[in-house]
Amino acid sequence: MRDLTSLLQPQSHNQREPTTRRFTWNITSGLRRPDGVLKEVILVNDKFPGPTLEGRSGDTWEIDVYNNHHEGIAIHWHGLHMRGANHMDGAVGITQCEVPPGEHFVYHFKVGDNQTGTYWYHAHSQTQLASGLYGGLVVHADKRGRPQEDGYDMELLFLVGDWYHRRSSEVLKTFMDATSNGDEPCPDSLLVNGLGHFDCSRSTPSAPVDCDVVQKPTLALNMSHRYLVRLVNTGSLTGFSFTIPDAEVNITSVDGDQAVTADPSNGVGILYPGERVDFILSWQQAFQSNSSSLVVNLDKEQVQFPMNFQSPNLALEYHQEFTIDSTPKMMSRTKAGLGQSLETSAKQNLQKLKVKDLTESLPEPEVKLVIYSAVEILNHLNNIPTGFINRTHWSQQEEPLLSLERSEWDDHQLVPWTAAQPKWVELVINNLDSTGHPFHLHGFDFYVISSWKGQGGWDYFNPFDTSSKPRGGDPNLKNPIRKDTVYVPAFGYVRLRFWADNEGIWLLHCHILWHEASGMAMAIHVLGDEDTAFKGTVMGQESSSLCR
Known part of the structure; x- marks a missing residue:
């Protein structure tokens, strides 16, 4: 079974003192079929996406990166402030040189005492992000001495993004060509937590692929529970919307720990590459016994058929649905609301979120x-x-x-x-x-x-x-x-x-x-x-x- 569920472990971090967390990463590459199409993917400890990093504010992290890939690499910790550690930021040409093949480098930095929320890491050398060198990064808040009631039962991580079947270097070469007219190469697919589904019958002779029929991934959730969802756009080009039509979505924060408020909806969008959003996901009781689905739509600003990309990729399905398989029903300790469906199925516009007033207006710039x-x-x-x-x-x-x-x-x-x-x-x-x-x-x-x-x-x-x-x-x-x-x-x-x-x-x-x-x-x-x-x-x- 190809399961999209990625559960986090906040209880391992939000009740402890800050500490030093040490990780050892082996960067390699291997042939994988994330959506059925064979591609050389960059792996971290033989995983794609790489392992999720979890910790708490105030932790010190040491990540010893051994590069056994055939290219130089560097890792950026997207959204972390890296205060006092600019040289660990991972930006090749700005703060470091690449880690050469066969060598290793230790990234050593402290997570800010006041920084919490949803982040991610990814390659910041060449175009290796599009070859799979990325993963989730979550900084949990210190909740010692606080009531245990969070308003949700579990935390989920979703890494969602467009996907190319060709090598990323080949995609860039196609874009940086005098015949491209500056039109961005069209993605071939999309992945959720490293898995997707490509319809082999849609492949074209002009873009042959080694494609196997694979089971469409599903999501296993208990619809009587409430979930804190941490959503990241890991793509190279397109934004997307993320919708669960029969559920209630209440957005709580964006780009880490910026608290926001929004009206309840059924989804969020548009989330652009590099952005993150957190929300509470729940089903009202009347819908907990129904089947459900997760719907991802690529942003129509970048997906205008037949021509907006360099060439129309008729193999791309920019609207994709993934079945949510409900696990055996158990009463949630937070108890979802009763009975009525949402009056609207609109996605919440992330450009119109509201935040609390500042204690004083921002000063004029110097x-x-x-x-x-x-x-x-x-x-x-x-x-x-x-x-x-x-x-x-x-x-x-x-x-x-x-x-x-x-x-x-x-x-x-x-x-x-x-x-x-x-x-x-x-x-x-x-x-x-x-x-x-x-x-x-x-x-x-x-x-x-x-x-x-x-x-x-x-x-x-x-x-x-x-x-x-x-x-x-x-x-x-x-x-x-x-x-x-x-x-x-x-x-x-x-x-x-x-x-x-x-x-x-x-x-x-x-x-x-x-x-x-x-x-x-x-x-x-x-x-x-x-x-x-x-x-x-x-x-x-x-x-x-x-x-x-």
């Missing part, structure tokens, strides 16, 4: 940064689609920036400096493209004080131009949502504000893998010295320990 992102096709780059931020397309140097002074950085490094002391920073990300970009900032959470989707023409925002008001209106400084990954709408912008006090050089990039790999990335230099940066410091020296 530093303002403005960027413009786009995939461009330029003659001097041989018409190869390339990701740009401002006029820079990023590529890594031989040694990480953290080990070098600014004069040693080349022209592909767009890295503004905030200041030598902590400052409030406003970052404006303008999107010049016709589809959205999910941007992720390493090392920080930020407040989303404004978001605007372009209505045609130049709907961008420059805070240095005071001649007209921003099209998105005044910023929300009273109750803005806090995130670490944000969707920047097509032809529009977002305004972000954060307290820049976490020392290091922190990557900022589009989390669409093909955009990032083609150059849509930059970094933000926080604290340190404007000219020498962190060269000669402990972080700077350790960041180059793997370089040859």
